[in-house]
Amino acid sequence: MAVPFSVYLFQQKEEVEWLNDELILLLNEIATATKEIAGKVRKAGLLGVLGSAGKVNVQGEEVQKLDELANEILIESLRNCGKACQITSEEVEDCLVVSESGYAVAFDPLDGSSNIDVNISIGTIFSIHRDSVMKPGKEQLAAGYVIYGPSTMLVMSLGRGVVAFTLDPESGNFLLSHPEVKLPERGKIYSINEANRDKWTSEGLRKFIDYLKGEKYTLRYVGSMVADVHRTLFKGGIFIYPADKKNAKGKLRLLYEASPMAFLIEQAGGLASTGEKPILEVVPEELHQRVPVILGSRWEVEKCLEFMREG
Ligand code: AHG
Numbered sequence: 001m002a003v004p005f006s007v008y009l010f011q012q013k014e015e016v017e018w019l020n021d022e023l024i025l026l027l028n029e030i031a032t033a034t035k036e037i038a039g040k041v042r043k044a045g046l047l048g049v050l051g052s053a054g055k056v057n058v059q060g061e062e063v064q065k066l067d068e069l070a071n072e073i074l075i076e077s078l079r080n081c082g083k084a085c086q087i088t089s090e091e092v093e094d095c096l097v098v099s100e101s102g103y104a105v106a107f108d109p110l111d112g113s114s115n116i117d118v119n120i121s122i123g124t125i126f127s128i129h130r131d132s133v134m135k136p137g138k139e140q141l142a143a144g145y146v147i148y149g150p151s152t153m154l155v156m157s158l159g160r161g162v163v164a165f166t167l168d169p170e171s172g173n174f175l176l177s178h179p180e181v182k183l184p185e186r187g188k189i190y191s192i193n194e195a196n197r198d199k200w201t202s203e204g205l206r207k208f209i210d211y212l213k214g215e216k217y218t219l220r221y222v223g224s225m226v227a228d229v230h231r232t233l234f235k236g237g238i239f240i241y242p243a244d245k246k247n248a249k250g251k252l253r254l255l256y257e258a259s260p261m262a263f264l265i266e267q268a269g270g271l272a273s274t275g276e277k278p279i280l281e282v283v284p285e286e287l288h289q290r291v292p293v294i295l296g297s298r299w300e301v302e303k304c305l306e307f308m309r310e311g
């Protein structure tokens with residue numbers, strides 16, 4: 001039988017010196033919370049949890065009922081397990097300080113909210129730092145996401161490559177299905193919301209996208225970062241959410257979207273940039289700050305940055 005998530009973590013203790021029982025307990029707690037979320041997502045239409053919760057969050061975005069439910073499940077799990085000193089959620093304005101030191105967790109409880117009601121893949125993204133999340137992404141101890149798609153998959157890195165687990169409906173366990181996820185050096189897919197083309201602040205970016213079309217790339221854009229990054233991780237290519245006239249720093253949030261995804265992409269051999277610097281080098285200044293995101297296969301990201309430099 002494939003290795004269960006909890007067994008995998010204990011096996012990694014020999015390889016990762018800072019991976020201790022406390023962090024293993026925390027990671028297991030997050031995995032368990034996402035199984036509960038997966039259950040709600042799969043039955044959402046029967047539970048009356050589709051649609052809007054009738055409120056706007058700190059991001060100025062309309063909160064969906066499932067956003068709220070996923071947020072409550074994760075916060076309660078993290079509080080109960082007692083291993084998180086700080087909890088930062090996309091859906092909560094302030095950082096919840098639980099204790100002075102320990103593991104600081106930032107998460108997007110449900111990413112891709114606009115796709116919830118139309119049964120398109122969504123996910124949960126998490127990032128774990130020691131003591132505080134207000135550190136550059138390169139200092140993350142662990143980062144990952146769970147994608148609620150045809151399979152429920154947990155994709156994670158402890159800083160030693162990327163592994164993926166698939167939820168086995170029979171046993172209820174996340175079982176190791178991809179022991180080594182490696183990004184192809186170059187892909188054939190680009191992923192960007194081209195409806196915003198005229199608003200992009202970089203003329204070089206428009207030229208880059210036109211260049212890819214000339215290179216016979218295809219466009220895939222789900223509108224859930226988790227799904228677009230998952231496809232990029234497994235098939236290669238490039239995912240971009242750039243700065244535009246509406247969002248000078250782009251739309252995606254550093255702490256619980258850009259930074260954990262950048263960690264995974266770079267651990268899998270790809271690159272992740274804001275267009276000006278590696279995402280993992282950005283020093284956070286505000287809890288919900290946004291950054292432009294250009295991530296994927298090394299070849300495409302370097303080519304994109306070249307076009308953007310030339311303007
Ligand atoms: P969230 O649902 O957590 O607010 O995130 C939505 C994000 C991200 O998932 C996706 O890449 C992006 O919004 C899509 O934005 P557009 O609809 O503007 O393309």
Ligand code: MN
Pocket residue numbers: 108110111112225257
């Ligand atoms: Mn999101």
Ligand code: MN
Pocket residue numbers: 067090108109110111112113
């Ligand atoms: Mn979200």
